[in-house]
Amino acid sequence: MGIFKKYLLPSKYAKNIFEITPEELTGRGVKAIITDLDNTLVGWDVELATEEVVSWFNSMSEEGIKVTIVSNNNEVRVAAFATPLKVDYIFNARKPMGAAFKKACRAMNVKPEETVVIGDQMMTDVLAANSNGFYSIMVVPVKANDEWKTRVNRMMERRFLAYFKRKGYINWEE
Secondary structure, three states: OHHHHHHHOOOEEEOOHHHOOHHHHHHOOOOEEEEOOEOOOEOOOOOOOOHHHHHHHHHHHHOOOEEEEEOOOOHHHHHHHHHHHOOEEEOOOOOOOOHHHHHHHHHHOOOHHHEEEEEOOHHHHHHHHHHOOOEEEEEOOOOOOOOHHHHHHHHHHHHHHHHHHHOOOOOOOO
16 A cells, blocks of 8 residues: 555645645745635635635735646636636646656746645545645535535545554544
């Protein structure tokens, strides 16, 4: 299971994005964030950012932390969310492949070690981050239900989370 720990265990776990502060990130030398969209920032069926999410983005920007949304969703969905925020985005990212993360780093002019990846899925976000040298932060999904295509990943994720908890690698509540 060592290889699973290396690639699937997040560097950090947070209940939501609001537990991730600019002060914490700058203290770690972070200059940029790559974040997932659906069920990370808002529910997968919510079109626009909430006031709280807008405030979170603004707080990162005020501290000089760049943010790019990297999503497996289509351009219409991702652009509709990101454009009002004036945030760069990559759609159809094909996570857990790492090309979109590398593209985001080039666009933000940062290195992986200066960047955190935030997402709600172990099998896409955490795997892509850990495989490509990023610090990974896994958040609890915003909504308890998922699109049909995410459900298989969630079944596997639950098994790994249970294993990691049994082994004492994590100590958070599900």
